[in-house]
Amino acid sequence: MTNIEIDGKQVAVPKGGTVMDGARQLGIYIPHFCYHKKLSIAANCRMCLVQVEKAPKPLPACSTPAVEGMKVSTHSAQAVTAQKGVMEFLLINHPLDCPICDQGGECQLQDLAVGYGASASRYTEPKRVVVNKNLGPLISTDMTRCILCTRCVRFGQEIAGIMELGMAGRGEHAEILSFVGSTVDSELSGNMIDLCPVGALVSKPFRYSARTWELSRRKSVSPHCGLGSNLVVQIKQNRVMRVLPRENEEINECWLSDKDRFSYEGLNSEERLTTPMIKLDGQWQGCDWQAALEFVATGLKAAKEKHGAQGIGALASPHSTLEELYLLQKLVRTMGSGNVDHRLRQSDFRADSQSQGAPWLGMKIAGISQLKSVLVIGSTLRKDHPLIAQRLRQAVKQGAQLNLINPVDDDLLTKIANHAVVAPAAMAAMLAQVLQAAAELKAVEIPDAVKNAVNTVSVTDTARAIAASLIDNKPAAIFLGNLTQHHPQYADIHVLAQHIAQITEASFGVLGEAANSVGAYLVGAVPGAVGTSTSYSQVGASGSNASQMLGMSTTPTAEPCRAYVLMNLEPEFDSHNPQQAMKTLAAADLVVMMSAYKKHAASVDYADVLLPIAPFTETSGTFVNTEGRVQSFNGVVAPLGEARPAWKVLRVLGNLLQLDGFDYETPEQVRAEIFPDGSDISTWLDNRLDNFTVGEIGQTGAGLQRIGEVPIYQADPIVRRAESLQRTHDAAAPAAWMPGALLDRLGVRAGDTVKVKQGDGEVLLPAARDDKLPANCVRVASAHPLTVALGAMFGEITVEKL
Amino acid sequence: MLSAETIKKIDHEVAKYPADQKQSAVMSALAFAQDEKGWLANETMDFIAHYLGMPAIAVYEVATFYNMYNLQPVGKYKVTVCTNLPCALSGGNDAAARLKQKLGIGFNQTTADGKFTLKEGECMGACGDAPVLLVNNKRMCSFMSDDKIDQLLEELSK
Numbered sequence: 010m011t012n013i014e015i016d017g018k019q020v021a022v023p024k025g026g027t028v029m030d031g032a033r034q035l036g037i038y039i040p041h042f043c044y045h046k047k048l049s050i051a052a053n054c055r056m057c058l059v060q061v062e063k064a065p066k067p068l069p070a071c072s073t074p075a076v077e078g079m080k081v082s083t084h085s086a087q088a089v090t091a092q093k094g095v096m097e098f099l100l101i102n103h104p105l106d107c108p109i110c111d112q113g114g115e116c117q118l119q120d121l122a123v124g125y126g127a128s129a130s131r132y133t134e135p136k137r138v139v140v141n142k143n144l145g146p147l148i149s150t151d152m153t154r155c156i157l158c159t160r161c162v163r164f165g166q167e168i169a170g171i172m173e174l175g176m177a178g179r180g181e182h183a184e185i186l187s188f189v190g191s192t193v194d195s196e197l198s199g200n201m202i203d204l205c206p207v208g209a210l211v212s213k214p215f216r217y218s219a220r221t222w223e224l225s226r227r228k229s230v231s232p233h234c235g236l237g238s239n240l241v242v243q244i245k246q247n248r249v250m251r252v253l254p255r256e257n258e259e260i261n262e263c264w265l266s267d268k269d270r271f272s273y274e275g276l277n278s279e280e281r282l283t284t285p286m287i288k289l290d291g292q293w294q295g296c297d298w299q300a301a302l303e304f305v306a307t308g309l310k311a312a313k314e315k316h317g318a319q320g321i322g323a324l325a326s327p328h329s330t331l332e333e334l335y336l337l338q339k340l341v342r343t344m345g346s347g348n349v350d351h352r353l354r355q356s357d358f359r360a361d362s363q364s365q366g367a368p369w370l371g372m373k374i375a376g377i378s379q380l381k382s383v384l385v386i387g388s389t390l391r392k393d394h395p396l397i398a399q400r401l402r403q404a405v406k407q408g409a410q411l412n413l414i415n416p417v418d419d420d421l422l423t424k425i426a427n428h429a430v431v432a433p434a435a436m437a438a439m440l441a442q443v444l445q446a447a448a449e450l451k452a453v454e455i456p457d458a459v460k461n462a463v464n465t466v467s468v469t470d471t472a473r474a475i476a477a478s479l480i481d482n483k484p485a486a487i488f489l490g491n492l493t494q495h496h497p498q499y500a501d502i503h504v505l506a507q508h509i510a511q512i513t514e515a516s517f518g519v520l521g522e523a524a525n526s527v528g529a530y531l532v533g534a535v536p537g538a539v540g541t542s543t544s545y546s547q548v549g550a551s552g553s554n555a556s557q558m559l560g561m562s563t564t565p566t567a568e569p570c571r572a573y574v575l576m577n578l579e580p581e582f583d584s585h586n587p588q589q590a591m592k593t594l595a596a597a598d599l600v601v602m603m604s605a606y607k608k609h610a611a612s613v614d615y616a617d618v619l620l621p622i623a624p625f626t627e628t629s630g631t632f633v634n635t636e637g638r639v640q641s642f643n644g645v646v647a648p649l650g651e652a653r654p655a656w657k658v659l660r661v662l663g664n665l666l667q668l669d670g671f672d673y674e675t676p677e678q679v680r681a682e683i684f685p686d687g688s689d690i691s692t693w694l695d696n697r698l699d700n701f702t703v704g705e706i707g708q709t710g711a712g713l714q715r716i717g718e719v720p721i722y723q724a725d726p727i728v729r730r731a732e733s734l735q736r737t738h739d740a741a742a743p744a745a746w747m748p749g750a751l752l753d754r755l756g757v758r759a760g761d762t763v764k765v766k767q768g769d770g771e772v773l774l775p776a777a778r779d780d781k782l783p784a785n786c787v788r789v790a791s792a793h794p795l796t797v798a799l800g801a802m803f804g805e806i807t808v809e810k811l
Numbered sequence: 812m813l814s815a816e817t818i819k820k821i822d823h824e825v826a827k828y829p830a831d832q833k834q835s836a837v838m839s840a841l842a843f844a845q846d847e848k849g850w851l852a853n854e855t856m857d858f859i860a861h862y863l864g865m866p867a868i869a870v871y872e873v874a875t876f877y878n879m880y881n882l883q884p885v886g887k888y889k890v891t892v893c894t895n896l897p898c899a900l901s902g903g904n905d906a907a908a909r910l911k912q913k914l915g916i917g918f919n920q921t922t923a924d925g926k927f928t929l930k931e932g933e934c935m936g937a938c939g940d941a942p943v944l945l946v947n948n949k950r951m952c953s954f955m956s957d958d959k960i961d962q963l964l965e966e967l968s969k
Contacts, residue, residue, distance in 0.1 A: 175868035177875040188867040189853045 013079040022075040028059060029070040032083060039083050040092055040121050042099075042206045043158035044071035047263060048167055054099070054158050056121065058091035059083045067091035089125075096125040099156050102137045103207070110154065112208030114221040118156065139184045144174075145192030146736035147199055147271060149216050155185055155209035161201040168264070169195040170402050170422030185209070194738040196395045196721060199270040203253065203263075214274055214733040215251045224250055227645035230632050231269040232328050232625040233725060234394050235521025236260060236374065237634030238269045242626060242645045249273045249626055249646060259375045260634070266395035267737070268721060268728055273626075275730035282607045282621040283650025293608070293619075298651065302658075304618055305574075306665040308599040309344070312572035315598075318345030322558040322570035325534055326577035327351045327523035328725045329655065330630025331639075332679040333622075334525065335532035336659035336671075337576055343668045347536055347552020348570055351529040353584040354522070354719070356561065356801065358554045359701070360500035361537050366695025367530030370635040371518025372486060380404050382426075382482035382515070384412045384443075384475060386506055387436060388490020391421055392721035392739065394520055410482055412475045414439050416492065416716045417788060418781035427474045432714055432783040433803050437462065437498050437706035440505035442472035447512045450480055459508050462501070462703040476513065485515035491522050492718060495585060495802050501703045507696065517696050521635030523725065528633030531693055532683055560593040561586040561801070572599040576655060577622070579604070579726055582792040586801040588770045591615065603655055606726055621652035624727055628654030629676045631683075639688040641680065713751070715767065716782070717791035717802030724792065743796050744777035745808055746788035752778055757810050764809040765789060767800035773811075812858040817847045821862065834865040837873050841880055850881035878933065879948045885928040886921040888967050891945040892955075894931050897938035906942040906955045907931070913964055926968070 010021040015031050022031040027050070032039050042054040052072035059070045062080035067087060082088055100122060107113045139152035159176055162185065166172045173193045176183055187193060193201070202212050224243035231238040239255035252273045254265035261269075285301030286293050296304075312320050323341040325334055329351075338349040352358075377383075377400040391398045402423040405411050410426035418430045431439045441462045448455045448463075450473075455463050479485045487510045493502050503519075510517035521527055529535065536552035553570070556562040560569040561584065573594060584590040594600050594615035602608070602616045605624045622628075627648040631641040648654065656676055663671025673679050684690070722728050722740040734740060745765050747755075757763055759778040764771055765787070772795060782788055791802045799806070813821075820843045824836040840859050845851055851874055860867040874880045881889065892907045907929075911917055914927050921928045937943050940953030952963060 172866035172868055175866070175872040177868075177871055179876050186868075188857075188871050191867075 011075045011077050013075045013077070013081060015081045016083055026075050027071060028061070028068075028073045028075055028079070028081050029057060031075055031081075032070060037083055039070045040125065041071060042117060042121075042156060043160060045160055045163075045204060048160060048163045048204075051159050051163065054156065055095045056092060056099070058088060058095060060085045060087040060091075093125045093127070096122060097127060097131070100126060100130060101132050102153075103156060104136060104153050106154075110151070110208040111149075111211040111216055111221075112154075112205075116208060117206035137181065142186050143190065143192065144187060144210075145194065145198070145738070146733045147213055147267060148193055148202060149211050149213040151209055151211070152184060152186075153209075154207045156207055157183055157185065158206060159185075160204040160206070161185060161210060164197075164201055164204055165193075165195065168200070168399060168402075169197045170399075171195055173198075174201075192738065196267050196391060196739060197264060197399065199267045200254075200264050203265075212251065212271075214271055219245050219250050228255060228642065229626065229645055230524070230640045230642045231265075232524045232632065233268050233272065233728060234266070234396075235370075235523060235526050235635035236394065236396055237524060237632050237638060237640050238265055238396065239640075240265070240269065242273070244646050247646045249276050259373065260638070261396055264396055264399065267734065268395070268724075271734050272728040272731040274732050274734070275727040276624055276626055278606070278730040278732075280606045280730055281649055281652070282604055282619055283652060285621060285651065286608075286619040288617050293613070298653070298661075301618055301620055302661055302665055305601050305620070305662060308601070308617070309572055309574075309666065312599055313344060316571045319348065319553075319568075320571040321346045321574075322348035322553060322572070323350075323574045324353060324555060324558065324576070324578055324580070325349075325351045325529070326353075326583060326725065327526045327529045327534075328727075329525060329529075329577045330625065330628065331525060331528045331532055331633060331683060332630055332676050333576060333628075333655040333659065334529050334534040335679060335683050336656055336663070337574065338533045339670070340659055340663055340666070340668065341574070342533075343663070343670065344666065348558055349534055349552060350536055350555035350558065351526075351534045353555045353559070353578065353580065353590075354495045354802065355499065356495060356497050356556055356585045356803070357499035357501075358556055358562075360503065360698045361535075361554065363698040363701045364537070364695075365697045365699060366693050367527050367637075368519040368521075368696050369527050369637050369694040370488075370520065371696055372516045372636070374400070374634075374636045376484070376516075377401060377486070378404055378407075380409050380484055380486050382410045382412070382478045382485040384414065384479060384485075384487045384506075384509075384515070386414045386440065386487065386489050386502060387433075387493030387496060388415065388488070388520065389417060389419055389492065389718045389721075390490060390520075391419065393491045393522070393719075393724075395721075397520065410478045412478055414443070414475070415490075416783060416786065417718070426478055427471055429471045429475070430781060430783055432786050433492075433496060433716055434498075434714060435783070436493070436496065437501045437505060437703070438466050439472065440502060440509065441466045441703075441706060442468045443475050444505055444509050444512070446473040446476035447480060447509055450476055451512055453512055456508050456511075458700070458702045459505055462505065462706045465706070476509070479509070479513040479515050483514070485513060487513075487515050487517050489519045491520065492716075494519065494522060495717075495719075497801070497803050498706065500698065500701060501706055503696075504698050504701050504703050507698060519635075519696055524632045524634070527635060527637055527694070528631065528639075531633060531690060556585065558593075559584060559586075559590040561589045569593045569596070571597055572601075573597055574601045574603065575616075576603045577605070577726065578602075579606075579729075581797045582723060582729070583725075587791070587797045588768050588800045591797075603658060604726070605652065606730065620658055621650065622655040622658055623648040623652050627652065628656065630654075630656075631680060633690065637690055637694045639684075639690065712785075712805045713808060714786050715799075715801070715803055715806035716786050716788040717796075717799075718788070719792045719802075720790045723790070743774060743790035743793050745774045746777045746779040746782060747808070748782045748784060748786070749778055749780050751785060751787070752776060755808060755810055757808075762811055764811055765796075765799065766807045766809070767805070770798035770800060772796055772798050776808075812855065813844055814847055817843045818862075821859075825863070833863045834869070837863055837865065837870060838877075841870070841874055845880060850884045878930075884921075887926050889928045889930060889947050891930040891932035891948070893933070893935050893941070893943050895934045897934070898941040898943060901941035902956075903942040905957070906944065906960060909957050909960045910944075910964075913960065927964075
């Protein structure tokens with residue numbers, strides 16, 4: 010520690026710290042533009058000049074190292090004169106367009122100009138004008154306002170991992186731009202808007218729609234990925250105008266992914282469902298809530314009478330709130346059915362009965378930054394968990410080794426220590442290799458549960474290197490990504506990874522796919538109920554899982570249901586095998602859709618009634634994020650039109666069905682029932698699968714295999730309707746990506762249209778070349794309107810030349 | 812994109828730096844590429860970016876910072892005359908005027924026959940020799956009186 014004095018106050022700064030660090034510790038504000046606590050030091054704005062005793066001239070606080078005994082004055086006459094001088098320079102070229110600038114009211118330059126600027130300029134020369142750049146659909150530019158602090162450039166290099174903006178030219182001619190008109194495509198690009206201390210980079214979707222002082226700020230939690238990023242939602246006249254990060258060092262730090270930031274456009278979409286609708290004689294008709302709910306109650310009662318309680322099934326999106334999921338499962342369970350699930354994209358449920366608790370990250374999110382070795386299995390990490398990818402990127406910079414076992418080789422924009430790109434069907438075998446290598450290195454017995462699998466493989470150097478990395482570097486962690494969770498051999502991969510973690514003494518976790526992936530387990534929105542409350546274990550734990558309910562299961566042990574309640578779901582996008590799901594739903598007697606959005610083209614056929622429910626901004630609720638953190642939030646605006654919070658809809662439905670225990674008046678009462686003993690849920694989190702024996706894991710099938718990931722901006726109903734995000738590079742229409750050898754064999758060239766078939770569905774897609782894909786694999790994104798006609802996300806697929 | 816010979820020269824430079832710091836060779840790589848192509852097209856910079864494993868925009872930053880890199884096609888001979896203060900005090904502006912008059916072009920222009928491009932340069936570090944000018948970044952000409960300018964142009968015009 011170095012002891013220095015700032016403005017007469019003593020402070021101890023850690024070794025290597027700067028004067029700015031000391032001032033921040035003391036809570037003394039030193040004006041600055043280019044300095045940012047999460048970015049490297051540039052010291053190019055010069056606004057933070059301070060007086061240091063015995064120094065011949067003012068020094069920049071952000072880059073002046075603290076030296077023992079140093080005496081600093083931040084507001085002495087010399088410091089203030091220097092700061093005013095810098096401000097005068099900064100304003101030479103800065104336009105006086107605050108009245109039409111979106112940054113006005115929240116602009117650091119504006120604020121500091123009030124404090125340090127003169128009332129008039131001494132410069133009469135023309136101001137320089139810089140041409141605006143097109144950086145894509147999310148960031149709008151006014152480059153004349155730029156003061157060249159380079160925060161956006163450093164953000165790209167250091168946080169996003171990809172330098173998309175740079176400072177070209179020199180002196181008077183310097184300007185921020187991208188290389189020859191390319192757009193900024195990072196999935197974290199929106200943070201550059203927050204970082205820009207002036208109005209040079211502003212939000213394109215928000216532009217000119219409100220002044221910042223007209224907005225009220227309300228706290229919320231992001232409903233998208235499993236991170237549960239903390240949000241500030243800004244509203245005007247009962248409409249969400251903008252979403253900004255709420256700083257939480259333990260979750261999202263000060264960042265937000267573009268999905269969390271810009272998906273609010275989907276809340277104001279034209280496609281919002283604002284009144285209940287019933288299909289009569291094939292025609293959709295608006296109706297009032299009373300009629301709609303009575304229709305649903307009658308339908309469910311009839312289904313129960315005709316087919317028994319087991320004829321009723323409930324499916325919910327894991328993006329729903331805890332309260333909604335809890336009441337939905339309570340509704341069907343009280344009716345006598347155990348058919349409830351939220352895992353529509355999962356296909357392997359073999360290990361359900363061995364599950365010991367809710368799958369979770371296995372550690373704190375903040376702990377990711379301290380890891381020294383990581384193995385990520387099956388994940389399009391940057392797209393599925395942009396901020397976890399960011400944390401791993403920072404960990405790698407601190408010396409961590411990142412290992413991957415993945416069917417795709419997307420650039421993670423960081424250094425990868427060991428990388429095994431294998432076909433989906435070979436992932437389990439690859440893990441068996443790592444397991445064997447780890448057991449050899451640690452000289453331990455291979456557990457019986459995985460012995461058969463391990464005996465069939467021979468260890469490669471990559472597997473040995475991965476095992477060694479996990480053993481030699483501590484702390485270590487193994488994470489299962491979304492691709493693994495959707496994988497047809499999920500149980501095998503899970504158990505193999507679990508044993509690798511045990512042998513290597515690494516932490517073991519599942520990267521939560523959705524905002525409430527953990528919470529859905531806790532409230533029993535799974536057939537074999539695990540949970541914090543006892544209310545749902547009264548009805549036998551048995552019931553059909555999502556795969557059985559939708560007839561997607563390859564070994565159906567249960568009949569598909571006859572009546573379905575779907576909550577927050579669009580099964581054509583949200584299920585593992587949309588083709589099969591559509592068929593099953595079309596054959597059902599009753600399909601109740603609780604949705605914030607009007608029917609999608611496909612749902613016109615299968616749904617019978619549409620109940621407009623409120624998205625996360627219009628209801629209070631709770632999400633349990635992937636690290637098991639319980640975060641409750643309130644609605645920030647009133648529900649749109651006739652839409653109502655889903656927990657209220659389910660409560661009334663429970664009453665109409667004359668079920669006991671649906672007399673809630675507030676969501677707090679629901680929450681109290683979910684967490685009767687407070688909200689410590691750690692005992693319910695457990696990734697272990699006990700007594701599951703891994704069977705045959707060899708290569709299956711000789712044909713082509715599909716790799717069907719969920720595109721970043723198709724993952725849930727809200728983001729699907731976020732217009733600006735849909736215009737980004739990441740939302741490009743899917744193609745059939747194939748390695749060059751496969752293209753040659755099929756006799757097609759990249760760009761040709763090919764016929765892609767699965768089951769009895771086929772679509773035409775452009776062929777594209779990706780030589781990093783494993784042999785005989787075709788990467789076709791799922792959850793997209795252009796590919797919904799296809800079948801399972803993994804499995805056999807055929808590609809034909811036209 | 813670039814000839815085998817140029818690539819060889821770039822590789823020679825790359826070899827001087829640690830394997831994970833290939834981008835240290837960006838300035839010489841750009842210079843070699845310019846020697847071959849005459850100027851740096853966006854495609855050339857993109858190629859070098861890929862070759863050195865660095866972001867294209869980072870190459871562009873370097874290429875736009877230094878004024879010896881030509882981002883537009885230039886004539887066969889690029890004449891850069893210094894007009895900074897010490898040169899200006901010793902006839903730098905006169906030398907520039909002479910060049911303009913003889914070539915019939917202004918700064919940043921190229922003669923119709925594609926032979927000469929005239930550029931205004933920054934200090935070349937030889938103020939004692941003022942006025943100075945550079946031919947194609949490589950040949951420094953000192954004490955450029957009108958006579959010497961005429962001689963130079965005659966020599967280059969051959």
